[in-house]
Amino acid sequence: MKAIVNVFLKEGVLDPQGKAVHHALTSLGFNDVKDVRVGKQIILELTATDKSKAEAEVREMCETLLANTVIEDYTIEIA
Amino acid sequence: MKAIVNVFLKEGVLDPQGKAVHHALTSLGFNDVKDVRVGKQIILELTATDKSKAEAEVREMCETLLANTVIEDYTIEIA
Numbered sequence: 001m002k003a004i005v006n007v008f009l010k011e012g013v014l015d016p017q018g019k020a021v022h023h024a025l026t027s028l029g030f031n032d033v034k035d036v037r038v039g040k041q042i043i044l045e046l047t048a049t050d051k052s053k054a055e056a057e058v059r060e061m062c063e064t065l066l067a068n069t070v071i072e073d074y075t076i077e078i079a
Numbered sequence: 080m081k082a083i084v085n086v087f088l089k090e091g092v093l094d095p096q097g098k099a100v101h102h103a104l105t106s107l108g109f110n111d112v113k114d115v116r117v118g119k120q121i122i123l124e125l126t127a128t129d130k131s132k133a134e135a136e137v138r139e140m141c142e143t144l145l146a147n148t149v150i151e152d153y154t155i156e157i158a
Contacts, residue, residue, distance in 0.1 A: 006120055021121065021145070030140055035124035041085055042100065045114035061109055066100070 001046045003058045004077040007067045008039030042066055051078050080125045082137045083156040086146045087118030121145055130157050 009015050015037050022036040044061075048054040058076050067074040088094050094116050101115040123140075127133040137155050146153040 008120065008122070018121075024144055025140060028140075028143060030136065032126040032136070033123055034126055037122045039120040039122070041087065041118040041120040042097075043087070043116045043118070044112055047111040047113055057109065057111070061104060061107075064107060065103055 001048055001051070001054050002079045003044040003046055003054060004079060005042040005044065005058060005062060005066055005074055006039060006077075007042065007062075007072050007074045008037060010071055010073050013071045054078055080127055080130070080133050081158045082123040082125055082133060083158060084121040084123065084137060084141060084145055084153055085118060085156075086121065086141070086151050086153045087116060089150055089152050092150045133157055 017038040018036040021038060022033060025033050025036065044058060046054050046057075048057065055076055055078050058078070062074045062076065063069060096117040097115040100117060101112060104112050104115070123137060125133050125136070127136065134155055134157050137157070141153045141155065142148060
């Protein structure tokens with residue numbers, strides 16, 4: 001079973017990496033970009049076969065390791 | 080218009096960040112993780128209103144800046 005976790009900075013938290021990418025895109029002539037945010041995508045290959053059990057476990061992984069929940073939000077997708 | 084770009088290492092390319100996360104998860108007792116891959120998710124806010132034009136532009140951004148196409152693949156999602 002495959003789990004896709006997207007980790008991204010919360011609204012209002014400054015994103016310097018996104019700002020840098022935005023600046024670089026503008027320098028290259030891509031002028032119709034209004035905003036850029038950069039996050040992480042973590043793809044986990046699990047041995048679990050039960051979808052809801054897998055989701056609960058991945059949620060625990062996010063809370064303990066994958067995301068810094070003070071400044072980051074995350075979404076979990078089980079495929 | 081919003082574009083979501085996922086950039087991830089090609090199959091077969093070593094992913095040390097993923098390996099480190101996998102190791103950390105195992106140390107924390109998450110033993111049913113088989114593999115971890117870590118990629119980037121870039122969310123672009125565009126002023127363009129035409130979907131196919133926006134996608135073509137984002138593809139060009141990926142080819143020139145957002146992805147290193149020698150070792151990385153990417154997907155584009157226009158929302």
